[in-house]
Amino acid sequence: MAKLLLVTDDKKINDFVSQSLSKSALSCISSTDNDTIISYVQKGLVSLVVIDEKLQSCDPLILCKKLQAAAIKENIPVIALIEQDTTNTEFLKQTNSYLTKPINSTILNACITSNLKLKKTIDTLSSNNSELAKSLYQLDVLYNTSTRLAGSLDKQKLISIMIDGLEKSLSFSLSSTLVFNEEQDIELIINSLYGISPRLEHSLKLRAILSYKALFDKKKVPYDINVKDIKVTQNIKHPIEEYDLNILKFDNLFAPINVGEKFFGLIEVFRETEFSQEDTTCFQTLARQVSLPLENASLYEEIKNTNTKLEKLERLKSEFISIVSHELRTPLTAIKNSLEICLSGKAGDISTIMDKFLNMAKRNVMRLSGIINDLLDLSKIEAGKMDFKFEMGDINTPVEFIKNTFENLAKEKNISLISEKDLNLPGTYFDNQRIEQVVSNLVSNAIKFTDEGGKIIIKTEIVKKSDLDVKKLNTDNKQLLYENYIKISVTDNGIGIAPEDQKKVFDQFQQIENSLNRQNGGTGLGLPIAKQLIEAHKGFIWVESEVNSGTVFSFIIPVLTEKDRFLSDLDKELSKAKINNQNVLLVMIEETKEQKDSFISAVKEDKISIIRKTSNTKYVYYDDREKQYLLIMIPEADKFAQGFIEKKIESALQSSNEENNKRYDILFSTAISPDNGTTTEELIDNLKRSLVHRNFAEV
Amino acid sequence: MNDNKKILIVDDEQDIVETLKFMLEAQGYVCFCAYDGETGLNMAKELLPDLMILDVMMPKINGYKISRLLKYDTKYKDIPIIMVTARSQDDDRAIGEETGVNEYITKPFELDDVIAKVKEYLS
Numbered sequence: 001m002a003k004l005l006l007v008t009d010d011k012k013i014n015d016f017v018s019q020s021l022s023k024s025a026l027s028c029i030s031s032t033d034n035d036t037i038i039s040y041v042q043k044g045l046v047s048l049v050v051i052d053e054k055l056q057s058c059d060p061l062i063l064c065k066k067l068q069a070a071a072i073k074e075n076i077p078v079i080a081l082i083e084q085d086t087t088n089t090e091f092l093k094q095t096n097s098y099l100t101k102p103i104n105s106t107i108l109n110a111c112i113t114s115n116l117k118l119k120k121t122i123d124t125l126s127s128n129n130s131e132l133a134k135s136l137y138q139l140d141v142l143y144n145t146s147t148r149l150a151g152s153l154d155k156q157k158l159i160s161i162m163i164d165g166l167e168k169s170l171s172f173s174l175s176s177t178l179v180f181n182e183e184q185d186i187e188l189i190i191n192s193l194y195g196i197s198p199r200l201e202h203s204l205k206l207r208a209i210l211s212y213k214a215l216f217d218k219k220k221v222p223y224d225i226n227v228k229d230i231k232v233t234q235n236i237k238h239p240i241e242e243y244d245l246n247i248l249k250f251d252n253l254f255a256p257i258n259v260g261e262k263f264f265g266l267i268e269v270f271r272e273t274e275f276s277q278e279d280t281t282c283f284q285t286l287a288r289q290v291s292l293p294l295e296n297a298s299l300y301e302e303i304k305n306t307n308t309k310l311e312k313l314e315r316l317k318s319e320f321i322s323i324v325s326h327e328l329r330t331p332l333t334a335i336k337n338s339l340e341i342c343l344s345g346k347a348g349d350i351s352t353i354m355d356k357f358l359n360m361a362k363r364n365v366m367r368l369s370g371i372i373n374d375l376l377d378l379s380k381i382e383a384g385k386m387d388f389k390f391e392m393g394d395i396n397t398p399v400e401f402i403k404n405t406f407e408n409l410a411k412e413k414n415i416s417l418i419s420e421k422d423l424n425l426p427g428t429y430f431d432n433q434r435i436e437q438v439v440s441n442l443v444s445n446a447i448k449f450t451d452e453g454g455k456i457i458i459k460t461e462i463v464k465k466s467d468l469d470v471k472k473l474n475t476d477n478k479q480l481l482y483e484n485y486i487k488i489s490v491t492d493n494g495i496g497i498a499p500e501d502q503k504k505v506f507d508q509f510q511q512i513e514n515s516l517n518r519q520n521g522g523t524g525l526g527l528p529i530a531k532q533l534i535e536a537h538k539g540f541i542w543v544e545s546e547v548n549s550g551t552v553f554s555f556i557i558p559v560l561t562e563k564d565r566f567l568s569d570l571d572k573e574l575s576k577a578k579i580n581n582q583n584v585l586l587v588m589i590e591e592t593k594e595q596k597d598s599f600i601s602a603v604k605e606d607k608i609s610i611i612r613k614t615s616n617t618k619y620v621y622y623d624d625r626e627k628q629y630l631l632i633m634i635p636e637a638d639k640f641a642q643g644f645i646e647k648k649i650e651s652a653l654q655s656s657n658e659e660n661n662k663r664y665d666i667l668f669s670t671a672i673s674p675d676n677g678t679t680t681e682e683l684i685d686n687l688k689r690s691l692v693h694r695n696f697a698e699v
Numbered sequence: 700m701n702d703n704k705k706i707l708i709v710d711d712e713q714d715i716v717e718t719l720k721f722m723l724e725a726q727g728y729v730c731f732c733a734y735d736g737e738t739g740l741n742m743a744k745e746l747l748p749d750l751m752i753l754d755v756m757m758p759k760i761n762g763y764k765i766s767r768l769l770k771y772d773t774k775y776k777d778i779p780i781i782m783v784t785a786r787s788q789d790d791d792r793a794i795g796e797e798t799g800v801n802e803y804i805t806k807p808f809e810l811d812d813v814i815a816k817v818k819e820y821l822s
Contacts, residue, residue: 330715340809
């Protein structure tokens with residue numbers, strides 16, 4: 001029943017008001033004690049206050065000010081009882097409405113009713129307002145949570161983001177989340193305001209299992225779970241107090257976490273106060289929100305695992321080929337030796353026919369040995385273990401050498417082998433042995449697939465980037481990095497290659513289904529190897545052909561300046577260091593400022609950040625999270641004495657060692673020649689030995 | 700003229716040892732054979748051969764170790780060593796050179812090549 005608080009010293013008024021209200025639904029209490037009055041109002045025990053203008057015990061104005069301050073939260077209206085001739089405007093300002101003495105019972109009732117109505121309206125409004133504010137807050141949390149969820153692919157992190165979001169939006173007392181990581185790895189995450197008693201923990205486990213089984217009712221349960229299988233993680237806010245089984249009587253919400261058939265877990269939250277409809281919606285939205293990123297995370301994990309497996313398989317394949325090839329070489333050697341002994345005649349006379357068959361055996365042993373070498377080459381290239389010796393030279397040298405090698409074979413088949421060399425080619429960096437290998441492969445193929453009386457031309461020329469048709473280049477990465485290239489082409493007028501087979505010739509083990517090719521044997525590895533070797537030179541190889549009129553195999557390698565060469569070297573060393581996850585000391589002995597600048601820009605592009613740079617020791621220390629490189633630059637070109645360089649390196653190492661007691665693998669990169677008669681290699685060797693000796697580096 | 704020049708062949712592949720021995724004896728050399736590293740090392744110290752042909756991968760002691768043990772000992776350091784191996788990676792060659800091996804031949808090799816090398820050291 002609503003209550004009216006009457007504040008007056010006048011007994012007549014008191015009696016009148018009480019009597020006037022007896023027919024209404026209001027009861028009347030009266031008091032003149034300031035503290036009692038304020039406390040009634042603050043606690044919201046009354047719905048309305050009627051205050052007399054004339055009070056003996058206190059100043060009604062002051063009391064009224066206090067009342068207004070106390071009543072503001074509860075929206076309690078204050079009605080003043082005033083004299084007809086009142087001048088107390090201040091007092092009137094502090095009240096919501098007034099009644100003039102002497103009071104009329106009807107007017108009193110009407111005034112009270114309208115004020116109560118007003119209070120009710122204001123109450124509803126402010127309650128709506130606070131609901132709105134809460135919903136807005138929950139929406140904000142939902143939005144933030146969904147943003148955070150989208151940014152993660154880690155299962156555990158996703159679950160913890162969801163719980164965090166729920167805690168913010170629902171301010172629950174306890175949440176219990178069952179998460180299925182793997183079939184046998186089930187976790188119950190309990191986030192709670194207070195500690196958890198052991199029997200509460202046990203019943204939370206049971207409750208989770210029961211809810212889980214209930215979800216799948218008669219359908220098949222994805223995994224069978226047991227209380228013992230569940231490991232518990234507790235996150236307790238205030239461990240001083242403890243919840244017991246009583247918390248299970250709290251209001252609760254429950255939701256599964258799943259995407260369609262895929263089940264990740266379930267969540268239940270408990271709160272002392274009841275959850276509203278909005279709370280329920282918010283809870284379900286969050287539980288739904290987390291499912292999708294969870295599915296992404298588990299897909300991502302699957303892909304990652306598959307990838308690791310594939311990488312391992314790839315490595316195993318390379319290792320397998322390498323081991324098998326080594327193992328094959330030994331028995332092959334024994335066979336070859338025995339044949340040679342017989343053929344030498346030292347083991348006794350052999351007939352002409354025996355000689356023929358022994359030679360046949362030897363020829364096939366040689367062929368087998370060639371195949372094994374091809375396999376080894378390929379496995380080495382794939383494992384990144386192929387060592388190239390790039391040196392400045394004239395590409396016409398290996399071309400001429402191969403032409404001379406094959407001259408006899410061509411003559412036997414009555415094929416004319418012609419070379420058309422551009423004698424003004426610029427020098428460039430290449431591995432002579434490997435280029436010989438590629439040209440030899442192309443020429444021997446040309447001879448194989450050209451009929452008697454045919455013609456083969458080996459041509460060298462210089463081509464500009466703009467003159468090359470990138471579409472022809474047999475590559476996915478259709479980009480030419482350099483301005484000038486040297487082109488070597490081998491043209492024959494042989495049987496040609498069908499258009500559908502032209503792409504396949506560079507694929508491993510992809511022998512074209514062609515009887516002639518079969519007759520000519522081979523592993524089909526020659527061209528794939530050539531492709532890898534040319535790509536290691538930053539070049540491209542491709543084929544153009546027409547059936548029955550001939551084939552042109554061409555490759556280009558870039559014309560490299562000293563600077564290009566230097567940068568690509570550094571690039572190689574750095575990526576090697578990254579692959580091996582080593583600590584690397586990169587010592588760079590510089591010749592020009594230009595080299596230094598280009599080096600720094602190269603390293604920067606490599607996304608390695610410079611964390612410190614001191615001008616006096618002239619060294620830069622690079623940190624790429626767990627991997628570390630130390631680069632030392634010694635720019636004075638006229639002081640390349642070993643002792644001087646050693647000193648510089650040591651002072652750099654000492655400063656770096658103060659921070660981390662690391663030892664480095666040494667990588668040297670230098671473009672200079674020392675002037676005291678020793679070679680660059682000797683200088684580096686000496687430096688290495690000295691650094692290992694002083695325990696700065698590892699062997 | 701090759702009389703009494705002693706050659707020690709150490710390789711766990713008996714077939715390889717046999718063919719090498721046959722060809723070298725045909726050239727007039729006296730050959731001794733060992734089929735594991737330990738025996739090979741002991742024989743080398745006992746016989747003081749004029750030349751050794753050494754495999755890398757062998758039971759008990761590998762070829763690199765034998766080479767290092769002999770080449771760092773003044774008593775044996777002058778015995779020429781020809782290393783024969785199925786391994787052909789450049790790193791292996793570098794290790795061979797570092798341990799003091801005189802020659803490095805990769806399997807499968809030409810018998811004539813080995814004989815030519817032997818003659819080079821024993822003439």
